[in-house]
Amino acid sequence: MISLVLxxxxxxxxxxxxxxxxxxxxxxxxLVENGxxxxxxxxxxSEYRIIDGNYxxxxxxxxxxxxxxxxxEISAVRATxxxxxxxxxxxFLKSYNAINPSSAHMGVIRSNGILIVNTIPxxxxxxxxxxxxxxxxxxQEEMLIKGKSALNIFWDMKKISKIYEFFTNAKSYILSNSSxxxxxxxxKDVLDGKIPIFIHVDSDDxxxxxxxxxxxxxxxxxxxxxxxxRKTIEYIKNYNIPVILNGIHRLPKxxxxxxxxFTLPKFLKxxxxxxxxxxNSNAFSIFxxxxxxxxxxxxxxxxxxxxxxxxxxTINCAKIxxxxxxxxxxxxxxxxxxxxxEGDPFDFKSKIIKAFVNGFEINLKNKHTELxxxxxxxxxxxxxxxxxxxINLIFRINK
Numbered sequence: 001m002i003s004l005v006l007x008x009x010x011x012x013x014x015x016x017x018x019x020x021x022x023x024x025x026x027x028x029x030x031l032v033e034n035g036x037x038x039x040x041x042x043x044x045x046s047e048y049r050i051i052d053g054n055y056x057x058x059x060x061x062x063x064x065x066x067x068x069x070x071x072x073e074i075s076a077v078r079a080t081x082x083x084x085x086x087x088x089x090x091x092f093l094k095s096y097n098a099i100n101p102s103s104a105h106m107g108v109i110r111s112n113g114i115l116i117v118n119t120i121p122x123x124x125x126x127x128x129x130x131x132x133x134x135x136x137x138x139x140q141e142e143m144l145i146k147g148k149s150a151l152n153i154f155w156d157m158k159k160i161s162k163i164y165e166f167f168t169n170a171k172s173y174i175l176s177n178s179s180x181x182x183x184x185x186x187x188k189d190v191l192d193g194k195i196p197i198f199i200h201v202d203s204d205d206x207x208x209x210x211x212x213x214x215x216x217x218x219x220x221x222x223x224x225x226x227x228x229x230r231k232t233i234e235y236i237k238n239y240n241i242p243v244i245l246n247g248i249h250r251l252p253k254x255x256x257x258x259x260x261x262f263t264l265p266k267f268l269k270x271x272x273x274x275x276x277x278x279x280n281s282n283a284f285s286i287f288x289x290x291x292x293x294x295x296x297x298x299x300x301x302x303x304x305x306x307x308x309x310x311x312x313x314t315i316n317c318a319k320i321x322x323x324x325x326x327x328x329x330x331x332x333x334x335x336x337x338x339x340x341x342e343g344d345p346f347d348f349k350s351k352i353i354k355a356f357v358n359g360f361e362i363n364l365k366n367k368h369t370e371l372x373x374x375x376x377x378x379x380x381x382x383x384x385x386x387x388x389x390x391i392n393l394i395f396r397i398n399k
Contacts, residue, residue, distance in 0.1 A: 009359050010034065012046040016053035016340065019060070021315040021329040023307060027055065032336040035359030040332055056353060059310070059345060060330050061115035061337045063317035064292050066224060066246045066278040069106060069117045070099035070133065072286045084123020088159070089166060092186045093128030094147055095119040099140050105286055107366030110135040112290045113339045115357050118149055118321055120198070125159055126166065127152045129186070130198065132321050134337065136357040149321045150198040150222065151190050155206045160213070167191075167217050196220045196320070198244070204228030211235050222320055226250060226261055233271055242320050243273055247280040248295040249288075262302040269308050276316040297346035309346070335359075 013030040018040065029044040030037060073080035082098040099119060109117070115135055121128040129148040137143035153163065173184040174191055189195045199210040199221050207228050214221040223229070223236065224244045236243065245264060252260040268275040277296055279289050296309045304312075318328025326335045336359040343350030355362050 009356075009361060010048040011051055011359075012044060012048050013051045013053050013058070013340075014044070015055050016058045017055060018058045018330050019310055020331065021060075021311055030058070030330070030336075032356070032359050035336055037330065037332050037334055037336050040330070051354070053340060056340050056342055057345075058330065058338055058340050059113060060314045060328060061339065061355075061357070062113045062292060062313045062345075063276075063321070063328065064109075064114050064117040064278050064289055064313075065244050065276050065317045065320065066280060067117035067119050067289060068122075068286050069109060069119060069135070069289060070101070070103050071095060071119055071121070073100065073103055073105070075286065083121065084127070085121070086124070088125040088162065089183060090121070090124050090128045091126050091151060091183045093121055094131055095121045095128065096131035096133060096140050096144050096147055099131070099133060099143065101138055101140060101143060104367045105289070106135045107364075108368055109290045110355060110362065111352055111364050111366050111368070112293060113341065113345050113352055113355070114289070114292055115337055115339065115355060115362075116145065116323075116327060117289075118317075120152055122152075122154070125154060125156060125162065127154060129195075132323055134357050136360065136362050145327070146321065146323055148186075148189070148195055149323075150196045151187060152198045152200065153210075154200045155202075155210055157206060157209060160209060163213065164216070171217065190219065191217070193218070193220045196222050196322075198222050198224050200246075201225040202227055204231040207232040208235065211239060211241065214241075215239075226264065227253060229264060230260075230267065233267075233273075236273060237271055240274075243268060243275040244320065245275060245277050247285075247288075248277060248298050249291075259302055262298050265299040265309075265312060266303040269304060274316060274319065275312060276320060277312045278317075293346050294348070300346060306346075 010033050018025045018028055028040055028042055031039040031044050031046055068083055071083045075081060118130050118132050120130045130150050130152055132146040132149045133143040134145055170184045170187055171191055173181055174188055190197060197219055201207050201210055201223060202225055207223060222242045222244060224246055226245055248261055250261050279285055279292055292313060296313055300306060300309050315328040318324035327337055330338055337357050339355040340353040341350050342353055352364060355364060
């Protein structure tokens, strides 16, 4: 059976302003063929369907690198919460196996330009592999971009010895060419440096400990966190470690200035660190994921230039997740995964006009728009009835 979701559309998008990873290109056309951007240029001709962009702006899909989309529906209802598992060592888990393709959150999130997310399992010391998915599809397989984007470790200073023991045993197992251990077999590519480890930290001590751990086993790591970054910046810079800032809308530590977190993206940019901005990933942050552009707008308000801001939720994310060959920017030969916006996407007043995932135009209706239409109609109906009542009353009084 052929999936209709996977049938890409061929079209020519005319008269748009394109934001690339290197800057803005005004008044160009984008030719899309079989879900791929075939050509970008002026005055392009095609026999395909023509979409007039009305000189609106086109951005590559925003990417939320730390997400719980599809794993949580209602955080307080355990039956709809598949974010975490019991036990300390769940390295064999892959988050895409638990994703709910029918989640109502997906429509809400993608209506703000977030068309790709990296779902993170939680709840244990080594929680498993995160997976990159596109927010369009009827099944997990249709949505999947990358099944094993990173192994996730939630750093715990009290359990460091357990982490070292686990990786020492895993390395010995791999070197002995053994087989049959499900957990160790899964992390072979991690030990070989082909798949990074996202180490979730919450202080400068945890960052230093995580870096020392990565050096001990020659592992490729990414620091995920907010606190302690400034104090350890020289180590992060010396070892060329990427950073994921998981939530700009947070309170600083008691001894830090009020704008410590807001200015952190610019601080990383000034120090030449490859970083991206995301929301946090837990059972309750699912409602904040649609606000990813506004986390970035806070960074812009505190000194981050707009081009770096755009890259921090597009191409930088794609590079960290190793999907930049197809996603993360609008370039010839890459996937036609982008959206058309009226206004600035980092502004609350902007509106996403159209969105495409692998060349397929997606429906931007969601739970929020459904409720708006429902109760907006009710309000107009009641207002009209009220006006009729008043007019009838005035008519009777005058009579």
